[in-house]
Amino acid sequence: MKTLKTLLVIACVISIFSCSSDDDNRNIEAPETGGGIIGNELKGDITEDSKLLASVAYTITGSVTVKEGATLTIEPGTIIRARSGRTDVFLAVERGAKIIAKGTAVDPIIFTSDASSPKAGDWGGIVIAGKAPSNKGTDVQSEVAGLLYGGTVTDDDSGELSYVIAEYTGAKINGEQEFNGISFFGVGNKTIVNNIVVSDGNDDGVEFFGGTVNVTNVFCANIGDDMFDWTEGYSGTITNAFGVRNEGFNAASNDPRGLEGDSNDSDATALPISMPTLNNVTILNLNPDVKLKAGAEIRRGTVATINNILFAAYGSAAFEDRIDTKDDKGNGTVTLTKAFAQGTVGQDKVGGEINGDVTVITDGITVPSNNTVEAKAGVGADLTAFEWANQSFVVTKQ
Incomplete structure (x- = not known):
């Protein structure tokens, strides 16, 4: 049973998108080699500045990686559904890349499952890597998504997550590898993270692997393992955090x-x-x-x-x-x-x-x-x- 009701946003399926760096929202074709965004499907590498529009109903059908030097911007009110039942469906942001997911209280950005009866663990989650310190080293490979992270840049900037909901995350790869709702690997303190919700996740809600990122207003509802987790020398500040397990959520x-x-x-x-x-x-x-x-x-x-x-x-x-x-x-x-x-x-x-x-x-x-x-x-x-x-x-x- 889903116990965190989200704001309902009706999205029209319109096959337009923008990959321009000047935000002019022109309709342009995805590169033939694959730019990670093809119509309303998200899969593969995003190698140039790209934008997801609230008017498009997107589906993540495989691994999506924002590559170093690129920025992925997501409009307020965008709903992104993830193909359920697979362990290779996730959104990753490399060290040196950025995500700008800046929703609002009225129009949050929602990552959810595409299943008709969604459940915890339907898909992976959101993985962000940065150049801030980890006590595991300066070129560490992330537990999931295969990203390198770590470094010496405490004020590294991976972008922004504001008014973002991630639900039905936590796909399990094996006994040692399992996605969290949102994972921060060596993320620096110039990254803005506030007003985020992780709901119905199979592993941890939010986890920090080293890094210095600060988080304000974070809500983890119905989490299979730990609601809030940190390791590897994390030294940020978490302000106003609420974790709850509802009756009936037995994962x-x-x-x-x-x-x-x-x-x-x-x-x-x-x-x-x-x-x-x-x-x-x-x-x-x-x-x-x-x-x-x-x-x-x-x-x-x-x-x-x-x-x-x-x-x-x-x-x-x-x-x-x-x-x-x-x-x-x-x-x-x-x-x-x-x-x-x-x-x-x-x-x-x-x-x-x-x-x-x-x-x-x-x-x-x-x-x-x-x-x-x-x-x-x-x-x-x-x-x-x-x-x-x-x-x-x-x-x-x-």
């Missing part, structure tokens, strides 16, 4: 979590250390059939600062642990300012350091009806920031 890994923070899984002392800052976060479980392994697992050398977080399990839903800093590959350190817990969210598992206290409350989150959730002002994320996505919630077994 789950063996250890789904709200936050999973690693620095380096083979050397916890590798530089740069993951040192993110998170401001205003809510991790909410509404599903009594799936227990979250942890609200936050901070490990493998990570040093995280979290200001104003709420761990909440509503009714008979639960977490196994609240905060876990213990790991056999290296413990973690977390500093808390204004941390709250509501419901059955377990206790803290200390191996590393937890600096700061968690206050138990009863009113951080309330569910006045089956399709709304209300948050107490000043506790965790500001949910009003996501009203543009028309989110809904399922609570029946409480």
Whole structure:
């Protein structure tokens, strides 16, 4: 069941597109060698500045890669459907390329499945690579999409994602390779990322592999594994993050979590250390059939600062642990300012350091009806920031 309702946008199927760098929207033919955009089909390499139009109903039918030096611009209101049931359907942006996906609250940009009955894992997701540092090196190959990433440019610019929805992502290639909703590999802090939603994903919602990119207003609903994940020396700031698992969404890994923070899984002392800052976060479980392994697992050398977080399990839903800093590959350190817990969210598992206290409350989150959730002002994320996505919630077994 889809539990994050998006704004309905009716798109006409019009076989026009633009690949001009001056945004004149002329109707021109795609290069015979393949420019990644052929009518309303997206597949292959985009090697020159190109634009997707809201008036065209696009379908991704294979891997799409924006090559170094090219920029892909996507108009507000564009809906892009991905061919379902395959692991080679995704959108990738190479190091040195850009994506400008700048939607609006009224006309978001939507990436979704083309299936008549869509489900988590129908297609890959969005993969962006940059030149910002990773503690794995300066020419690392991404887990999926085969992109090189990493470098020394902390202020690298990969473009913009604003008011973007990605749903039914997380295609699994094998036991070691699985797409996230949106993956940031070495993405720098000149990249603009705000007001993004990942919904009904089979693996992680949003994951950062090194890099310095900052993210504001990020909502992960119904995620099979970790809602928010980082590793390899990520040092950006995440502000106003809301993760929720609805009742009825039972796709789950063996250890789904709200936050999973690693620095380096083979050397916890590798530089740069993951040192993110998170401001205003809510991790909410509404599903009594799936227990979250942890609200936050901070490990493998990570040093995280979290200001104003709420761990909440509503009714008979639960977490196994609240905060876990213990790991056999290296413990973690977390500093808390204004941390709250509501419901059955377990206790803290200390191996590393937890600096700061968690206050138990009863009113951080309330569910006045089956399709709304209300948050107490000043506790965790500001949910009003996501009203543009028309989110809904399922609570029946409480």
